[in-house]
Amino acid sequence: MTQLDEIRGYVAANTAKTEEIARKVWEYAELPFEETKSAELFKKELVAEGFEIEDNLAGIPTAFLAKWSNGSGKPVFGLLAEYDALWGLSQKASVPHKDPVAEGAPGHGCGHNLLGAGCFSAALAVRDYMKAHDMDGTVIFFGCPAEEGAGSKQFIAREGYFDDVDFCYTWHPSTYNEVGNTGSVAIMGANFIFDGIASHAGGAPHLGRSALDAAELMNIGVQYLREHMIDQARVHYAYSNSGGTAPNVVQDHTVIKYEVRAPKVSQMKELFERVVHIAHGAAEMTETKMRYEITMAFSDYIANAALAECISDCLLEAGAPKWSEADYELAREVLATYNETTQTAIRSTLAQKFDTADVDALLEKPLHGGVFPYERVKNPIYMSGSTDVGDVACATPTVMLNTATQCLGNVGHSWQNTCFSGSEIGMKGMMLAAEVMALACVRTAADPELIAKAKAELVARNGGRYVCPLPDDVEPPVGRY
Numbered sequence: 001m002t003q004l005d006e007i008r009g010y011v012a013a014n015t016a017k018t019e020e021i022a023r024k025v026w027e028y029a030e031l032p033f034e035e036t037k038s039a040e041l042f043k044k045e046l047v048a049e050g051f052e053i054e055d056n057l058a059g060i061p062t063a064f065l066a067k068w069s070n071g072s073g074k075p076v077f078g079l080l081a082e083y084d085a086l087w088g089l090s091q092k093a094s095v096p097h098k099d100p101v102a103e104g105a106p107g108h109g110c111g112h113n114l115l116g117a118g119c120f121s122a123a124l125a126v127r128d129y130m131k132a133h134d135m136d137g138t139v140i141f142f143g144c145p146a147e148e149g150a151g152s153k154q155f156i157a158r159e160g161y162f163d164d165v166d167f168c169y170t171w172h173p174s175t176y177n178e179v180g181n182t183g184s185v186a187i188m189g190a191n192f193i194f195d196g197i198a199s200h201a202g203g204a205p206h207l208g209r210s211a212l213d214a215a216e217l218m219n220i221g222v223q224y225l226r227e228h229m230i231d232q233a234r235v236h237y238a239y240s241n242s243g244g245t246a247p248n249v250v251q252d253h254t255v256i257k258y259e260v261r262a263p264k265v266s267q268m269k270e271l272f273e274r275v276v277h278i279a280h281g282a283a284e285m286t287e288t289k290m291r292y293e294i295t296m297a298f299s300d301y302i303a304n305a306a307l308a309e310c311i312s313d314c315l316l317e318a319g320a321p322k323w324s325e326a327d328y329e330l331a332r333e334v335l336a337t338y339n340e341t342t343q344t345a346i347r348s349t350l351a352q353k354f355d356t357a358d359v360d361a362l363l364e365k366p367l368h369g370g371v372f373p374y375e376r377v378k379n380p381i382y383m384s385g386s387t388d389v390g391d392v393a394c395a396t397p398t399v400m401l402n403t404a405t406q407c408l409g410n411v412g413h414s415w416q417n418t419c420f421s422g423s424e425i426g427m428k429g430m431m432l433a434a435e436v437m438a439l440a441c442v443r444t445a446a447d448p449e450l451i452a453k454a455k456a457e458l459v460a461r462n463g464g465r466y467v468c469p470l471p472d473d474v475e476p477p478v479g480r481y
């Protein structure tokens, strides 16, 4: 029996339980920092499996860790679980047309129900393998809420929870089976608050000082800034308080939310400062007062290359999930729900990953049936998303695996994604992720040379010391994000 076969046996023994957890968390569909039922479910199941819980990490009620140790307890390694849902993406599982379970309710449109349950399954398989081989080590399941909101891993890392962790593996639901070499960018979010003077907009406009004008001028300033920033940077905004709905009252209070992204933390912070300058300018122009509060920040993520090569080999060994005719049928039907523009974009994305000549055939059976192995590159390309996994990857060697849980070309954060996250397709991708992560964990834990190489790589990247991108006084915004 190969090591993979043995791991597969342990994973298979818990498949029913894992899928049940994934379905329950999918049903709970709890928003960032509100994942009470989901976190309780994981804790209950992990305690029953002999794991020891530490609750309320970094003062976040839905953040916890569950650990299991054997022998000397070294090395120490982690699996990063998530379980938060997204706003307004409720959708019935496996139903290929828009049909919410509850109109406007949250849904698992990023598949974090699968993410958490897949890590649970991997943690159990690792424990079983370590028991069977009397292998030393500690496996930690990190319960990390609010990835879709303000994040939690940067707060957990700031508290030093990863300081004595030798390495971490995690995964994310995807359209491909791969260990990617692209990075995700750093991000900082803040509320800009303008205060002016209210007055009768018709009778005494000269006495009013408009906070709404200030916010609008800030936006105009930022539009001009876009011409003078690096290509990979992004600046987004949303009004969270536009000052009321009465045009005949000069608005005296507005709150506008900004998010600034750039590949590296240093570039992101520099760009954020330029946005702050513009906000000061807008306040000056309108004789209003401006203050801002930073609400969130993530570091950029780059896969640890040494670990990426290890888990990529595990993925190649395991191969893609075995898709059924029913899986292909659902994938085709969901794909057909996208409009023409999106379909065209999907085709061109697929043409970049596969041979252009193969795209038509792929769309006939639109589930990834192969594996893209990891390719080490000198200068990774940054994609424009962000994740708090970046903060763990700056604190300890970390890699995120992807497995296919949705149709090829599927769009992220969509009702289509919620549909797949509760389907057989989602479950198959999740079980593959569990096998591959468990295999990578036991191989890495048994290879001190690989751990040393992974650590040396991290030291070369950031000096081996995690610096949280948030100012020290920013607390997790539990209940107010």
Ligand SMILES: [Zn+2]
Pocket: 110, 111, 112, 147, 172
């Ligand atoms: Zn996600």
